[in-house]
Amino acid sequence: MLAPALVGNKKWTLEQLRQLVGSADSAGSQRPRRSCSLYPEGLPLRSLVEVSGCGKTQFAVQFIQEQASAPVAWIEDPRRAAQGSINPFGLWQMNLDLQQITFIETMQVEWATQQVLQSQLFPIVICSELLFHEKILRKFQLFVEKYEGLFLLLSSEVHQSWVPALQLQVQRSTHGLSARTLRRRGVG
Amino acid sequence: MKVLCYFFPNDVDVQLLGDIFYQYTPQMAFRGRRALLLEVSKGRKLYSAEHIQARGLVYLKKLMILCRSSLATDAPTALALAAFNKSHFQQLPLESLIFFVSPFRTDEFLEKQLAQMILYFQKLGLRYLKDVQTLSRASLSARFGTLGGLIHQNLLSASDLLWPVYVPNEVVEEKVEFDFEYPVHNTEPILFYLKTILEKIAWRLRGQGKRLKSFYLEFKLENKDRSGSDLRRISISLSNGILSPKMIFAIAREQMDHQIRQNPFTARISAFRLVVQDHTPFSVSQRDLFDPKNEEDEEGYASLVSRMRIRLGDQAVFKASAVQSYIPELNWQKQQHNQLKSSLQSVAESREREFLPRRPLRLFKMPIPVQAIAGFILWNGQSVALNPQGQEIIFSDWWNEKTERIYFRLKTQTQEILWLFKCQDQFFIHGVFD
Numbered sequence: 001m002l003a004p005a006l007v008g009n010k011k012w013t014l015e016q017l018r019q020l021v022g023s024a025d026s027a028g029s030q031r032p033r034r035s036c037s038l039y040p041e042g043l044p045l046r047s048l049v050e051v052s053g054c055g056k057t058q059f060a061v062q063f064i065q066e067q068a069s070a071p072v073a074w075i076e077d078p079r080r081a082a083q084g085s086i087n088p089f090g091l092w093q094m095n096l097d098l099q100q101i102t103f104i105e106t107m108q109v110e111w112a113t114q115q116v117l118q119s120q121l122f123p124i125v126i127c128s129e130l131l132f133h134e135k136i137l138r139k140f141q142l143f144v145e146k147y148e149g150l151f152l153l154l155s156s157e158v159h160q161s162w163v164p165a166l167q168l169q170v171q172r173s174t175h176g177l178s179a180r181t182l183r184r185r186g187v188g
Numbered sequence: 189m190k191v192l193c194y195f196f197p198n199d200v201d202v203q204l205l206g207d208i209f210y211q212y213t214p215q216m217a218f219r220g221r222r223a224l225l226l227e228v229s230k231g232r233k234l235y236s237a238e239h240i241q242a243r244g245l246v247y248l249k250k251l252m253i254l255c256r257s258s259l260a261t262d263a264p265t266a267l268a269l270a271a272f273n274k275s276h277f278q279q280l281p282l283e284s285l286i287f288f289v290s291p292f293r294t295d296e297f298l299e300k301q302l303a304q305m306i307l308y309f310q311k312l313g314l315r316y317l318k319d320v321q322t323l324s325r326a327s328l329s330a331r332f333g334t335l336g337g338l339i340h341q342n343l344l345s346a347s348d349l350l351w352p353v354y355v356p357n358e359v360v361e362e363k364v365e366f367d368f369e370y371p372v373h374n375t376e377p378i379l380f381y382l383k384t385i386l387e388k389i390a391w392r393l394r395g396q397g398k399r400l401k402s403f404y405l406e407f408k409l410e411n412k413d414r415s416g417s418d419l420r421r422i423s424i425s426l427s428n429g430i431l432s433p434k435m436i437f438a439i440a441r442e443q444m445d446h447q448i449r450q451n452p453f454t455a456r457i458s459a460f461r462l463v464v465q466d467h468t469p470f471s472v473s474q475r476d477l478f479d480p481k482n483e484e485d486e487e488g489y490a491s492l493v494s495r496m497r498i499r500l501g502d503q504a505v506f507k508a509s510a511v512q513s514y515i516p517e518l519n520w521q522k523q524q525h526n527q528l529k530s531s532l533q534s535v536a537e538s539r540e541r542e543f544l545p546r547r548p549l550r551l552f553k554m555p556i557p558v559q560a561i562a563g564f565i566l567w568n569g570q571s572v573a574l575n576p577q578g579q580e581i582i583f584s585d586w587w588n589e590k591t592e593r594i595y596f597r598l599k600t601q602t603q604e605i606l607w608l609f610k611c612q613d614q615f616f617i618h619g620v621f622d
Contacts, residue, residue: 057550
């Protein structure tokens with residue numbers, strides 16, 4: 001709670017108050033963004049972004065393509081591949097440079113993701129089809145906030161979690177892929 | 189011609205120094221185990237002689253080797269200046285004549301002959317080498333025979349001396365023996381020595397333009413273990429070759445700890461040796477002083493991959509490359525080559541990208557059999573009409589059992605695109621165009 005002396009008699013706007021408590025900073029809108037043609041606002045850096053819906057992998061691939069050879073870590077758990085494991089040949093057919101991507105296939109996903117995020121070597125970290133506990137997601141969020149990274153979580157169904165800074169729903173139509181915002185943390 | 193000489197008051201490991209200094213010049217020679225001579229004028233466009241001298245002193249200091257160094261225009265003068273700690277030829281005493289007679293090897297017989305000659309010179313009132321230079325060849329030869337002639341010739345034209353050929357070591361190996369009365373029972377002392385040894389190994393390989401890729405540590409145990417051997421070997425792999433001794437040590441320590449935890453020593457250790465198994469060439473490039481992040485990232489990446497492989501297994505972390513094959517599960521392979529940003533090109537030709545129909549981004553490791561009933565299949569709780577699109581027939585390779593798969597796409601009500609195939613009247617879902 002803010003001290004009355006700090007607020008005083010001045011009429012504060014909601015946005016000013018949010019900035020005062022740092023909420024605006026923790027929200028995605030104030031952060032630098034990585035451009036993404038499928039999501040014109042761009043994806044906020046130092047954030048956890050959840051992408052769901054049919055075409056989420058294609059969304060991720062197109063996003064990687066636009067990031068000019070930034071190293072990518074792609075983490076998967078072979079046990080939880082409800083929609084199959086990633087097919088590197090399919091990525092290559094979409095003109096992706098496979099040397100850009102380090103694949104990690106493990107059942108110890110939590111440990112592997114933590115190592116990858118702590119190393120701060122990968123501007124883009126992708127985890128697909130993984131269910132993490134809220135606390136674990138929060139931990140990952142704190143790690144990714146420490147560098148100019150972006151943690152993309154590809155899920156079949158949207159997490160009911162407050163941790164992702166942005167939750168996107170990808171849809172496939174006759175015009176191609178489109179992404180709409182499901183939820184955004186903080187202002188904006 | 190410029191010759192750099194390091195003169196050591198105590199015996200040194202000449203192989204170690206030879207490997208380290210090989211990066212500056214291949215023309216080097218040793219005089220016993222007490223002096224190292226380097227002909228450094230050929231590489232003057234890369235390094236000045238003074239620069240090599242200073243760097244050499246840093247290496248020797250790190251190795252805790254005491255030495256005196258000197259620079260001269262020929263090998264005997266450089267040796268004599270370093271040995272007698274003088275700065276000018278004019279100051280060299282008569283005793284330095286030995287270096288002019290035999291600069292590249294020690295010879296006791298010659299030394300005795302020279303001692304007598306020096307006594308004669310002293311009786312004649314000569315004190316310095318410069319005084320001997322004033323004597324004519326005829327007088328020296330007449331009094332001292334061929335040795336006199338040799339001294340006159342070498343004093344006048346020492347730079348024309350023929351240098352022996354230096355051959356670098358093929359096998360790089362370092363060994364540590366613990367005190368016989370106090371064998372080691374934990375890894376702490378081993379790690380203490382390992383750090384120094386790895387530094388030496390990394391320098392030696394660097395001198396030969398290589399970097400360490402894999403090595404093994406062989407421990408000599410005090411008693412035989414359960415397998416009946418008193419030798420225990422631990423292999424360390426460094427994925428893509430690492431230059432930095434600090435990084436090699438960190439990875440080696442992790443891998444060693446992991447292997448010892450799994451299979452502890454059953455006896456105390458009396459000695460161990462490190463043998464380099466594999467190395468890769470590295471190109472010397474200028475360090476980017478303004479953006480050293482790339483180099484740090486590569487080292488950090490090697491460390492991360494190594495750490496993950498220890499815990500998750502060798503196959504868990506990989507890069508992939510495309511392979512020419514029509515069989516969907518066979519058209520990519522894991523690569524063990526590891527660099528954060530690799531310049532390797534994909535094996536398959538680029539035209540194959542367009543030649544093969546688009547494959548799904550997700551594949552099942554094992555195709556999932558589905559039942560087709562009345563023109564529908566059941567997938568994730570929804571019935572999907574068998575309305576095939578984009579048919580493609582794939583045959584197995586001729587050398588395998590003959591099978592035919594008819595692939596097609598199916599669109600579900602939730603806009604999901606499945607990749608199915610029919611094989612012997614059975615339907616399988618092989619992937620999802622996610």
